Amino acid sequence: MRARHVFDERHVGAPGIAHGGAVATVLDDLFGFLLYLIGEPAVTRHLEVGYRSPVLLGTPYLLEAGVQRREGRKLFVRAQGTDEGGAAVVEASALFLVVGLEHFARGGGDAAPVAP
Template sequence: MTRSVGRIFSGFRCFGSLPFGNPPLKTQCSSVLFRTTSERTLMHALPKIFGRKPRDFSLPNSSWGKEMMQLYNHYNRLSKETTEGQEDHGEQWTRLPSYNRTLKYATGGVYLSKIIQSKARLFTRNIRDPGASFEYVIFFRQDKLKCACIFQAGHLLEGAPGHVHGGAIATMIDTITGTHASLLSAPVMTANLNINYRSPIPLGSTVLIESILDKEDGRKRYISCRVTSTDGSKLHTEATGLFLSISVSHLLKR
C-alpha cells in the first residue's frame, strides 16, 4: 500500500509538469498511475478527498439561539472595529475557525488525517447535525491574555434531567483552556484540571466561558476559567488548569 501511494503521488508530480501537447509523456505517466485496481480506485476517490471545502463549525447556523447570535455579533464587532484615534493595546478580538479536525487543514495534514487516520474525528465536532451537541465559537484577544467561548448545549449533552452533563461542561472547559494555552505555546497537553460546579446549566441554554492566563513558568501555563450566564450575573462553573508545552515529536510517539 505504501508503494502504491508513493507511485500515485509520483503520478501527481508527473501530471504537474505535463505539457498538454505531448502524448508520449501522458502515456508514460498513466502507466505509473494505474498499475493496480486498488490504485485506480484510490485515484477516483482522491478528488473527493482533497477537493472538498472544509466546513467551519464556528460560523452561525440555523440552530443558534438569540443569545448565541447576540454574543457572537458582539465579539465579531470587537474583532473588526478599533476605536478611531486610540491605540490598540491587544483588546481587539479574533475569531478562531474550527473544523472537524484541525490537522486536516494544516499544510500536509490532509494526507495524514485522510489517508492514515481516516477515521479520526475531533470529539466536539463529531456530530454534524447542527445544534445537537456542542455548538461553540472561540474568540481570543490579540494580546492572548484572554479567550472567550460562546457555548450552546444541544439535547445530546443531557445529564441530570433538563440540564447539561458535567462531563460535557468539563470537555468545554478543557477545550477553551487548552486552546488558550496552545495559542501561547503550541503544542500543549493538559497536566491538571480542577473544576468546581456551582450551579447547573439548563439544557439548550447559552453560556459564556472565559479563560485568563494567570502565570507562565517555563513549559507551564496556568490558566483559570469561569462559566457564566451570558450577562455574567450567574456563575455556573469555575476551574483552573495547568498545561505543559511539548515537542511535536512527543505527540507522534505511539
C-alpha cells in the same frame, strides 16, 4: 479569550442539565484552544472544575479563559462560565505542560504545527 457555548441533548446528564464530564470537556478544550492561539503546544496535566450551578441545555453561556501565570514549561490557566445574567455557573483551573510536537505523534495521527 472568550467563547459562547450552548450545550444540547448530546451532553445531557440529569434531564435538561449538562453532564459534568461534558462541561469539563468543553473547559479543557477551551484551554487547549487558548494555548493554540498563544502558539504553545501544551497538554493538560491537571484540571479542576467547580460546579456552582446546574449548566442548562439550550442555554447560552459566556466562557472566558486566560493564562494566570507561567513557570517554565508549566502554564497555569483559569476559566469561568457565566449565564446571560452574569452569574458564574462554573469555574476551572488547570495546569498545562508545554510539549514538543513528538508528543502528539505518539497517538499515530498527524501533528500539525501549532501557530498563533
